[in-house]
Amino acid sequence: MPPPVSADRPPAGHPEGAPSGEVGRAEWGLLTDEADWSVELYRILGLDPSAPALTLDELPALVHEDDRPRLTAMVTGCLVDARPIDGEFRVRRPDDSVRTVHMRGEPVLGTDGGAVSMWAVIRDVSELRPRGRSLGTGPPPVRRPLLQGPPTLDLAAHHIPGAPPVTAAADWCDVLELPGGAALLSVGDLTGPDPATLLGAVHGLALAGIRPSQLLATLDQLDTTPSLRGAVCCHYEPQNRNFTWARSGRPVPLLFRGGTGRRLTAPDDPPPGADSPYGQAELTLRPGDLLLVHTERLGEPDVARLLGLGPRLSTARTARECVRLLAGELGAGQRGDACVLVVRVSG
Numbered sequence: 001m002p003p004p005v006s007a008d009r010p011p012a013g014h015p016e017g018a019p020s021g022e023v024g025r026a027e028w029g030l031l032t033d034e035a036d037w038s039v040e041l042y043r044i045l046g047l048d049p050s051a052p053a054l055t056l057d058e059l060p061a062l063v064h065e066d067d068r069p070r071l072t073a074m075v076t077g078c079l080v081d082a083r084p085i086d087g088e089f090r091v092r093r094p095d096d097s098v099r100t101v102h103m104r105g106e107p108v109l110g111t112d113g114g115a116v117s118m119w120a121v122i123r124d125v126s127e128l129r130p131r132g133r134s135l136g137t138g139p140p141p142v143r144r145p146l147l148q149g150p151p152t153l154d155l156a157a158h159h160i161p162g163a164p165p166v167t168a169a170a171d172w173c174d175v176l177e178l179p180g181g182a183a184l185l186s187v188g189d190l191t192g193p194d195p196a197t198l199l200g201a202v203h204g205l206a207l208a209g210i211r212p213s214q215l216l217a218t219l220d221q222l223d224t225t226p227s228l229r230g231a232v233c234c235h236y237e238p239q240n241r242n243f244t245w246a247r248s249g250r251p252v253p254l255l256f257r258g259g260t261g262r263r264l265t266a267p268d269d270p271p272p273g274a275d276s277p278y279g280q281a282e283l284t285l286r287p288g289d290l291l292l293v294h295t296e297r298l299g300e301p302d303v304a305r306l307l308g309l310g311p312r313l314s315t316a317r318t319a320r321e322c323v324r325l326l327a328g329e330l331g332a333g334q335r336g337d338a339c340v341l342v343v344r345v346s347g
Contacts, residue, residue: 025327026105027119028056030079044101044124046093056118064090064098071103078107079115084157088125099126104159109320119327149175149183152238154344156319158326160298173339176203181238184212187341188231188248189295202233211235212246213267217276220248230296241285241345246278249296254306255283256290259314261307290314290322291343298330298338305329306340319344 024041028034035053042049045062054061056075060068067089077083085105090098105120149155157173176184184206205215212233219231230249236242245253245264252263267279285291290313292306309325316322319342326340 023121023123025119025121026053027117029117030056031116041122044099044122045091046095046097046099062091062093064092066090074103075118078105078118082107082109082115084159085118085120086159099124101125106156106158106320106323108324109318119324121327149177149185150181150236150238152241152345152347153183153236154319154346155185156323156342158323158330158340158342160330160338160340172199173341174199174202175341176206178206183236183238185234185236185293185341185343186231187251187293187295187339189297206235211280212244213270213276213278213280216246216248216278220277232293232295234293236285236343238347241287242282243285243291244280244282246276246280248278251294251296251298254292254294254303256292256310256313257286257288259311261310261313263303263307285345287345287347289345290316291341291345292326293341293343295339298340302330302338316344 022040022044024044025038026041027036033055035055037053039049060071063071070087071089074085074087078085085103088100088102090100092098102123102125103120105118107115108117108119110116155175159173172189173187174185176186178184184202186202201219202215205218210218212235215233216231230251232245232247232251232253234243234245234253236244246267252266254261255264264283265281267281270276270279294303306326306329309329312325313322316325322342322344326342330340
């Protein structure tokens with residue numbers, strides 16, 4: 001089993017009630033049937049932190065009977081189909097109080113491609129949900145698609161849930177394989193309804209051969225898309241490992257090479273009268289290079305911490321191993337959700 005997310009344990013005794021918005025972490029090993037929880041998760045679930053963490057088979061005993069099929073479907077999709085977990089369910093605490101939690105997680109894959117463990121971030125969102133609202137009503141949660149790109153790229157994404165106050169803003173992360181083996185990699189922050197409309201526009205423009213800087217400019221002119229900010233769009237050519245990128249806002253991808261991390265040089269502003277108000281930059285990647293493409297809501301202190309992970313990231317064999325390192329380094333507490341796309345050049 002990979003190293004635990006948190007090995008800290010407080011003194012034995014029944015924990016105090018967890019405040020709404022608190023975030024806990026968990027990791028379950030599938031080969032050893034071991035489980036490791038953070039102290040915060042014990043508080044959220046109202047359990048004694050001196051007791052062993054529940055295994056995946058034991059976890060449904062805490063879940064509201066109406067929501068157990070929901071949890072089972074999420075965990076099965078994660079472990080069998082490698083789909084990220086992103087959904088809500090209710091838990092019944094030992095004192096018979098009911099809390100609503102939001103769970104996000106991903107599998108950790110072994111060398112044979114099978115899941116060997118699963119990690120999750122669980123947040124208490126009880127005060128953000130009207131009393132008595134059934135989780136079966138309203139629109140279903142947005143499912144984040146499994147990231148698929150050219151075989152020369154190893155891809156994974158990490159989502160950092162935000163802390164209250166919750167805003168209407170959300171993050172998006174997407175990879176689109178293009179004809180000829182190229183790929184469009186994009187992340188960003190958006191506000192407004194129907195994020196699927198934005199992703200549909202991004203896909204259509206990329207398939208039409210629109211390059212990153214012009215793609216962002218065209219999105220600005222579409223009235224039907226949500227309000228876009230803090231976006232990074234990247235085009236990758238596997239034949240020559242050419243990486244072209246443009247940004248809207250302040251985010252700059254991070255490049256890790258030879259155990260050292262640095263920010264990419266931001267594109268120069270285009271000259272007056274250019275077709276796009278966004279600049280565009282290019283560089284040639286090398287096998288073994290690692291890129292972290294992040295949204296704008298990832299704060300400067302967090303970016304500095306990520307740059308310090310260079311030696312550890314250089315030893316990771318897969319993008320998902322990199323995600324585990326990021327999950328351990330970056331906790332919740334942003335003013336809004338944030339996302340990091342991990343791009344590992346394997347060939």
